[in-house]
Structure formats: C-alpha cells, structure tokens
Ligand SMILES: O=C(O)CCC(=O)C(=O)O
C-alpha cells in the first residue's frame with residue numbers, strides 16, 4: 001500500500017481496477033429525487049405526526065433521504081440547485097418555487113423561514129406531482145463549522161505522508177482502527193479507486209485514544225462531528241421506529257449501547273472514470289448510515305426503474321440511508337438502499353459515512369410487531385460480528401451480499 005494506482009496518480013486505469021462492462025458507470029447519470037424533510041418543530045404533536053408520515057414514505061419508497069444544514073440550505077436554494085434536486089420540474093415551476101422561498105427568506109428569521117419554506121415547498125410539490133413525496137431534513141442541529149471541520153481534517157489526514165498512514169494499515173476487517181485502499185487490498189478480484197480510514201467512534205471516550213493524532217486537530221474535529229451525528233441518528237431513529245408503530249424509544253438504548261463505525265473515504269481523481277468505481281454496489285450493515293460528502297459521486301440504485309441515480313451533493317447536506325439492520329427490524333417494510341461510488345477525473349472527493357448499529361454481538365431480528373400471518377418473518381437474526389466474518393471471507397465487488405444470506409426464502 002502507498003503504491004496503489006490511486007495513490008500514485010497513474011495516468012491510466014490498470015486492469016485490476018476495471019469493473020465488468022455492465023457495472024461501468026454512465027457519464028451522464030440521472031439525478032436522484034432526494035426525499036426532503038424538515039426536522040424543525042418536532043416537539044409539536046401535529047408537526048411530529050406529519051414528519052413521521054413523511055419519513056415512513058421516504059424509507060418505504062427510497063430507503064434514503066437528506067438532511068440539510070440551515071446555512072447550507074440558503075446556498076442550496078439557488079435556482080441552479082433546484083434544477084439538480086428537482087429535475088422533474090419545468091423551468092417555470094422552478095422559478096416559481098425559487099421566488100417563493102427567496103421571498104420568505106427576506107421576511108423571516110432563519111428558523112421561522114425554514115419551518116415555513118419547507119411546508120410551502122412540500123405543498124407546492126405535492127400539488128405539482130402527487131406521486132412524489134419530497135423530504136428534506138433541515139434544522140438537524142449539526143453546525144456548518146462542525147461539518148466543515150470534519151471534512152477538512154479528513155482531507156488533511158489523507159494528505160499526510162504514506163509512512164504515517166501506514167501505521168494504521170491493515171486488511172483485518174475486525175480491527176477498530178485501520179487505513180487501507182479499495183476493500184481488501186490485493187485480495188479481492190477487482191480493486192476500487194479509493195483510500196479510507198475506518199474507526200469506531202461510540203462511545204467516543206473508548207475509541208478516540210486509538211485514532212490518528214496527526215493532523216493535530218483530527219481527534220477534536222472528528223470527535224465533535226461524531227458526537228453530533230450520534231445524536232442526530234438517535235433522533236431520526238426515534239421518528240422511524242415511531243413510523244413503524246414501535247414507539248419513539250424502541251431502539252434508543254440499543255443504539256446508545258451500540259456502535260458507530262466511521263468510514264472516512266478519499267477518492268483521488270481517476271484518469272478514466274468510466275472504467276472504474278470508488279466502491280462497488282453494496283448496502284450498509286447498519287441500522288442507519290449518515291453520509292457527509294463534499295462533492296458528487298454517490299449513486300443509489302432506484303428500485304422503481306432499476307437504474308443508478310446520482311445523489312446531488314448539496315454543500316453541508318447529510319444523506320441518511322436505511323441500512324440492513326433496519327430492513328430486518330421492519331421485516332422488509334423499509335429496504336436498505338443499494339449504493340455505489342463513481343469517480344471523476346478532476347478532483348479528489350471526500351466522504352464520511354457513519355454506520356450506526358447495534359452492539360458488535362447484539363442480534364437484530366424482525367420486531368415481533370412486524371410479523372404476522374400475512375407478513376411472515378423474512379430474515380434470520382444477525383449481528384455486526386457476523387457481517388464482519390462474512391466480508392472477511394467474501395468479495396463484495398463480485399456481488400456477494402450479506403443481506404442475501406440472512407433472507408429466509410418464502
Ligand atoms: O462515498 C460515499 O459517498 C459513500 C461511501 C459508502 O457507501 C460507505 O463507506 O459505505
């Protein structure tokens with residue numbers, strides 16, 4: 001390691017990185033319809049029940065949604081971004097939407113603004129397109145400073161000399177802190193165009209001492225981000241379990257005693273992005289994953305038309321994925337989202353994916369409330385350790401999926 005193609009900046013893609021022709025990314029992918037949610041006003045019972053309904057629809061239909069920072073959202077509400085986020089709207093509709101929200105911005109405080117504007121947005125969109133339930137998670141409480149700090153210290157880490165990063169190098173997927181490239185370097189058949197640092201993060205005091213101490217602000221900045229993200233995951237999971245009829249605290253203590261595995265990814269520019277991938281198609285073994293990305297590259301498989309769609313990279317936005325554990329808990333009502341990472345030839349991309357799950361050996365199974373005569377249990381119980389054992393012996397790049405191994409054939 002340190003000598004991989006992506007680390008050396010080769011001007012071509014070597015054979016071992018070339019993915020099968022069918023898996024090669026299109027260079028002009030469609031943009032995903034990102035469901036949108038505003039978390040503001042959660043303590044108001046009427047607002048909360050609307051929110052739960054919106055989240056339920058997003059999880060069922062898409063398996064993901066996005067949260068926005070308040071300040072990032074201001075940038076996001078430019079006409080340009082509207083076009084990317086709502087590609088199904090005509091130019092006149094876009095302009096109308098944009099004018100409405102800009103007007104609100106002038107007359108309201110930011111917090112009032114977001115409550116109102118999000119409602120307005122949802123009403124407008126539902127009128128225009130009743131089949132689309134839009135969701136934007138805003139007011140999620142992680143400040144722009146915290147998000148920017150995590151991305152910048154991550155980037156500084158990857159810019160360090162290989163000698164230092166090599167201290168964390170390992171192909172052993174059971175290690176709580178490790179640096180690597182691809183998935184399992186040199187072991188899997190096809191290699192992927194990324195480098196990564198993975199580390200456990202919750203409870204912070206148990207793990208932070210094992211994290212890199214260079215860059216000097218790494219522990220501090222990443223620590224702030226992971227703590228805020230853990231709180232957000234709890235809040236969102238409360239809404240999700242409530243939407244399943246299980247109540248808002250169904251998973252709270254298990255998540256609190258559970259794991260938060262941070263995968264900090266760096267995808268250097270790739271000279272032939274049409275031939276390789278940053279990560280192959282996979283779903284996450286988590287209950288929820290929260291992804292922070294600094295530029296586009298993440299794609300999700302839209303199950304409606306079985307095509308890959310690009311997730312728009314809105315500055316500071318957080319992407320929330322339903323993971324395998326939530327699919328199991330809901331007995332398949334909510335599906336974990338299949339996603340992959342594509343590359344570009346110009347610029348390094350950084351992403352931080354936080355996988356929130358139950359404890360290493362705590363088994364997840366379908367909630368008994370989700371199982372009846374009509375909906376037989378579709379999943380065997382499993383825990384994070386089972387997943388790690390699986391990936392240590394199987395090649396995800398070749399299509400192996402842990403989730404498939406725990407599905408019960410009906
Ligand atoms: O880079 C991304 O946007 C997503 C990364 C990812 O899917 C993962 O680390 O599991």
Ligand SMILES: [Fe+2]
Nearest residue numbers: 283284339353
């Ligand atoms: Fe992932």
